[in-house]
Amino acid sequence: xxxxxxxxxxxxxxxxxxxxxxxxxxxxxxxxxxxxxxxxxxxxxxxxxxxxxxxxxxxxxxxxxxxxxxxxxxxxxxxxxxxxxxxxxxxxxxxxxxxxxxxxxxxxxxxxxxxxxxxxxxxxxxxxxxxxxxxxxxxxxxxxxxxxxxxxxxxxxxxxxxxxxxxxxxxxxxxxxxxx
Numbered sequence: 436x437x438x439x440x441x442x443x444x445x446x447x448x449x450x451x452x453x454x455x456x457x458x459x460x461x462x463x464x465x466x467x468x469x470x471x472x473x474x475x476x477x478x479x480x481x482x483x484x485x486x487x488x489x490x491x492x493x494x495x496x497x498x499x500x501x502x503x504x505x506x507x508x509x510x511x512x513x514x515x516x517x518x519x520x521x522x523x524x525x526x527x528x529x530x531x532x533x534x535x536x537x538x539x540x541x542x543x544x545x546x547x548x549x550x551x552x553x554x555x556x557x558x559x560x561x562x563x564x565x566x567x568x569x570x571x572x573x574x575x576x577x578x579x580x581x582x583x584x585x586x587x588x589x590x591x592x593x594x595x596x597x598x599x600x601x602x603x604x605x606x607x608x609x610x611x612x613x614x615x
Contacts, residue, residue: 454528460579462532469537482541487549490542494535501531 469475485493504527511520539546546552566572 466536490545497534
């Protein structure tokens with residue numbers, strides 16, 4: 436029984452971290468966009484100047500505040516509010532990972548001065564590389580790319596249809612004015 440619980444625990448932890456990696460693919464572009472906002476440049480400069488332990492404290496804030504979103508979302512799903520629960524989890528994770536990504540980019544050099552952080556960071560990066568280099572990950576990324584391309588084509592097709600529909604409608608108005 437103890438062995439079964441241990442395996443279940445490992446499986447849950449693995450799912451937890453893989454889910455973070457999946458949400459990371461959405462959060463990275465968002466983080467890059469936020470990083471380019473000129474209005475936030477003074478804040479970024481202040482964050483980048485922090486000493487190691489204050490940088491670690493700031494780096495921890497989004498995790499501490501937004502990590503409870505997962506159990507709240509799971510509760511909503513269990514209570515029958517599936518859409519609300521899934522949206523709560525997805526939006527909370529994207530927000531958390533976006534903030535953590537941005538803060539890490541700003542404070543990486545400072546964080547790497549903390550021995551315990553370095554000790555935990557290197558195994559995380561090996562796990563990250565192992566997951567993202569796996570065949571199933573590459574297959575999933577290909578499916579996501581195909582889905583994105585499909586959505587782009589659908590949006591472009593809809594926009595093109597609206598433009599053509601607008602032209603046709605204005606032509607019909609002109610024709611009706613001519614025939615009066």
